Amino acid sequence: MAESERYRRGREKLEEIHGEHGREVVQALEDVAPELARYIFEFAFGDIYRREGLHLRDRQIATIAALTAQGNAQPQLKAHIRGGLNVGLTRSEIMEVIVQMAVYAGFPAAMNGAAAAREAFREADAGTEG
Numbered sequence: 001m002a003e004s005e006r007y008r009r010g011r012e013k014l015e016e017i018h019g020e021h022g023r024e025v026v027q028a029l030e031d032v033a034p035e036l037a038r039y040i041f042e043f044a045f046g047d048i049y050r051r052e053g054l055h056l057r058d059r060q061i062a063t064i065a066a067l068t069a070q071g072n073a074q075p076q077l078k079a080h081i082r083g084g085l086n087v088g089l090t091r092s093e094i095m096e097v098i099v100q101m102a103v104y105a106g107f108p109a110a111m112n113g114a115a116a117a118r119e120a121f122r123e124a125d126a127g128t129e130g
Contacts, residue, residue: 007038010046017049017056017083025079060084064097068113069105077113081120091121 014022029037049059060083067077084094094117102110 006042006046009050010041010044013045013049014041017045017060017087018079019086022079022083056087057084057089060087060089061093061097064094064113065101068098068101068116069109071105071109071112074112074116077116078120078123081117082124085120085124091117 011023014026018025026037026040029040049056054062060080063080064077064084067073067080081094085091095114098110098113098117101113
């Protein structure tokens, strides 16, 4: 597959999960780190998120868990919480994932995850992006 096709497929998958906001976030990198933006479109969303082994909602569960456990990726966690809502996760399911991370990543990471969820839910209710 040509690189331009990979990029297009990645952009489409990113927009399927995150809507217009996801594309805007990545494109904001293009002036400072165009290669990073290209890698996100092509590799993360063009290759990994398009794999058939998991449904998008399951990929979002895994991503929310990983970002919560990292404890230092609040903007990305908020974006993936919103993406989780977009692909059919409920708020309750998202919170269960975050609470589960208290066992494996610690209470501070789970508390930070809950704060990110609160913000993402408020933005979703208001129809705004953070």
